[in-house]
Amino acid sequence: MQYGITLPSLSNDATQFIIDGTKSYGDALFSAQLMGTNSPQLRDADHTLLPTLNNFIYDVDFYVTDASITQVLEFDISMYMNGIGMIWGTQCNYLGDKDWDIWDNANKHWISAGIPCNFVNGWNHLTIHAQRESDNTLLYQSIELDGTTYTLDKTYPPGTADSTWWGVTVNYQMDGDSKPDANTTYLDNFSLTYW
Numbered sequence: 001m002q003y004g005i006t007l008p009s010l011s012n013d014a015t016q017f018i019i020d021g022t023k024s025y026g027d028a029l030f031s032a033q034l035m036g037t038n039s040p041q042l043r044d045a046d047h048t049l050l051p052t053l054n055n056f057i058y059d060v061d062f063y064v065t066d067a068s069i070t071q072v073l074e075f076d077i078s079m080y081m082n083g084i085g086m087i088w089g090t091q092c093n094y095l096g097d098k099d100w101d102i103w104d105n106a107n108k109h110w111i112s113a114g115i116p117c118n119f120v121n122g123w124n125h126l127t128i129h130a131q132r133e134s135d136n137t138l139l140y141q142s143i144e145l146d147g148t149t150y151t152l153d154k155t156y157p158p159g160t161a162d163s164t165w166w167g168v169t170v171n172y173q174m175d176g177d178s179k180p181d182a183n184t185t186y187l188d189n190f191s192l193t194y195w
Helices: none
Strands: 002-005 014-019 027-036 053-066 071-082 084-094 101-104 109-116 123-134 138-145 149-155 167-177 184-192
Touching: 014 027, 027 071, 027 123, 027 138, 053 101, 053 167, 071 123, 084 109, 084 184, 101 149, 109 138, 109 184
Parallel strands: none
Antiparallel strands: 002 014, 014 184, 027 167, 053 123, 053 184, 071 084, 071 167, 084 101, 101 109, 123 138, 138 149
């Protein structure tokens, strides 16, 4: 992972991600804690902010250097509080069924969302809308890729988490292909909007 990339970049400040190795289908998870116990940005020490958050928008531009070796790209929002784990996991299973998958927290497995994921070599734009219901049910609202919006409206119960975990994180994961081939992607203009 390397910050401050100017080419390719849309803002002159992209982040480069490289996966390389010897294991087929290996992966690398990149995570940033945006708020909570260990966050350098927003600690929520008195535990009053997280319970008020119900809506999230994950918005990012991502650059694919070679789609033919890009097995999976994963984009997640995670929220942990009071022993409850809520991961709005979304992954583009590009070399698999070319559909978006979403994460079922309670049963700990991926489920096909039944909508296509067709990114291109070069820049792509992704927007994910998610919601936490009043009973902590996870609502996957929509995924927008390169101007096409797919409404999901799918709900799943939350999972469990260590009772000491408190915070919101965002993740980006690259999964390698069967060979494995070295692969490089870039993220730019990332934001998480919450209310």
